[in-house]
Amino acid sequence: MRQRAKFGSRFAAIMAMAGSAVGLGNIWRFPYMVGEHGGAAFIIVYVLCCLTVSLPIFFSESLIGKTTRKDTYGAMEQIAPGGKLKPVGFMAILAAFVIVCFYSVVGGWSFNYLIRSLAGSFNGLDMASAREVFASVGSSPVESVSCMLVFLGMTALIVVAGVDKGIGRFSKISMPVLLVMMLLIAFVSLSLPGAGKGVEYLLKPDWSRLDGPAIASALGQSFFSLSLGVGCILTYASYMKEEESVLTAGVWTAVFDTAFALIAGFAIMPAVFAAGIEPAAGPTLVFETLPVIFSKMGVVLPVIFFLAILIAALSSSISMFEVAVAWLVDQKQMRRVTAVLSVFGAAVVLGCACAVAPSVFRACDFVSSNVFMMIGALAFALIVGWKLPREEVLRHLRFPFIYAVIRYVAPVMIVAIAISNLL
Numbered sequence: 337m338r339q340r341a342k343f344g345s346r347f348a349a350i351m352a353m354a355g356s357a358v359g360l361g362n363i364w365r366f367p368y369m370v371g372e373h374g375g376a377a378f379i380i381v382y383v384l385c386c387l388t389v390s391l392p393i394f395f396s397e398s399l400i401g402k403t404t405r406k407d408t409y410g411a412m413e414q415i416a417p418g419g420k421l422k423p424v425g426f427m428a429i430l431a432a433f434v435i436v437c438f439y440s441v442v443g444g445w446s447f448n449y450l451i452r453s454l455a456g457s458f459n460g461l462d463m464a465s466a467r468e469v470f471a472s473v474g475s476s477p478v479e480s481v482s483c484m485l486v487f488l489g490m491t492a493l494i495v496v497a498g499v500d501k502g503i504g505r506f507s508k509i510s511m512p513v514l515l516v517m518m519l520l521i522a523f524v525s526l527s528l529p530g531a532g533k534g535v536e537y538l539l540k541p542d543w544s545r546l547d548g549p550a551i552a553s554a555l556g557q558s559f560f561s562l563s564l565g566v567g568c569i570l571t572y573a574s575y576m577k578e579e580e581s582v583l584t585a586g587v588w589t590a591v592f593d594t595a596f597a598l599i600a601g602f603a604i605m606p607a608v609f610a611a612g613i614e615p616a617a618g619p620t621l622v623f624e625t626l627p628v629i630f631s632k633m634g635v636v637l638p639v640i641f642f643l644a645i646l647i648a649a650l651s652s653s654i655s656m657f658e659v660a661v662a663w664l665v666d667q668k669q670m671r672r673v674t675a676v677l678s679v680f681g682a683a684v685v686l687g688c689a690c691a692v693a694p695s696v697f698r699a700c701d702f703v704s705s706n707v708f709m710m711i712g713a714l715a716f717a718l719i720v721g722w723k724l725p726r727e728e729v730l731r732h733l734r735f736p737f738i739y740a741v742i743r744y745v746a747p748v749m750i751v752a753i754a755i756s757n758l759l
């Protein structure tokens with residue numbers, strides 16, 4: 337029998353999980369959400385959501401991976417021989433695959449912007465031309481598709497190099513570098529005249545804005561940010577060494593992810609306010625507002641910024657790509673290289689559709705984040721809370737209150753967020 341791949345060290349496993357967690361969600365959604373939903377008040381609720389719901393689900397998902405030592409589909413089959421849970425495994429793999437396809441389009445835009453910033457083409461950019469550039473990048477099929485392919489190709493190259501030599505090594509190097517780059521941008525951003533308003537936007541607590549939708553957003557964001565429900569964490573945990581703890585890995589991942597989201601907030605919002613621009617979220621923030629602002633600060637800062645986005649996106653996309661690769665390697669006994677080529681081939685087809693048709697992009701985003709992810713996370717919590725033997729769960733999770741949260745609190749909260757997202 338072939339030896340199953342493993343991460344070479346605890347650091348590699350934790351950096352890989354942190355890499356999956358840290359992504360576009362931290363950079364383009366979190367800072368804006370904080371400002372819109374009550375600053376420090378939202379941050380407190382976000383941290384509470386992580387502690388009480390998302391982290392316990394993270395523990396559940398990683399516990400399943402670590403104890404079964406299988407890919408997502410194989411893990412479900414092992415837990416319920418006879419196939420009752422097979423659809424859950426299959427759906428999670430499909431969700432990770434769908435996410436990587438539309439995520440690669442955005443990864444491609446980041447690559448495109450990195451090249452443009454290296455060529456110095458953002459010099460003297462104003463808001464109107466920034467909008468034109470982004471409209472042309474997004475709507476030109478040749479540009480969108482070719483950059484998406486480059487991004488997907490980079491993802492495949494890292495994954496094909498192996499669990500430890502590819503994913504582990506990339507994560508061990510890129511995560512600390514990413515942190516330094518974001519800290520540097522935050523430092524520059526905070527030293528701009530007028531930056532104080534951005535800090536106020538992020539930190540001034542406004543409890544009156546903390547309504548039901550704000551709390552649901554905090555939960556949804558902590559979910560997406562920790563990459564839950566689609567098998568990424570399960571698959572990575574299945575590569576952890578026997579002696580590693582899922583508790584330690586989960587806590588470090590959540591700390592890194594939250595710290596990174598806050599640093600991204602301090603890198604972005606003070607600069608936005610210093611430039612006197614209204615804050616926005618999503619692609620508008622990253623591909624229109626920020627190029628205008630950073631282009632006024634020399635050629636190096638935009639390069640660092642887009643390189644940081646590219647690295648953050650890549651470290652997440654490799655985790656989604658690996659979910660399907662692990663399934664083909666474990667269940668279909670494919671060689672790693674054949675599995676990577678197969679996933680790459682399939683992702684090119686759906687990725688091209690996402691790159692040229694915004695409606696396909698939006699549908700993939702909606703279905704995977706609001707439906708598949710939620711069902712996957714609910715299933716993982718229910719499996720650990722109600723199906724696995726209590727002693728085995730407690731051997732890994734140690735604290736009975738975490739077990740109680742997984743059994744009762746997490747499932748109810750997931751159903752609540754899913755309903756509020758779909759309404």
Ligand code: PFF
Binds near residue numbers: 432562655
């Ligand atoms: N956690 C990533 C982010 O915050 O951008 C997104 C993500 C990665 C979602 C992996 C789902 C996933 F399986």
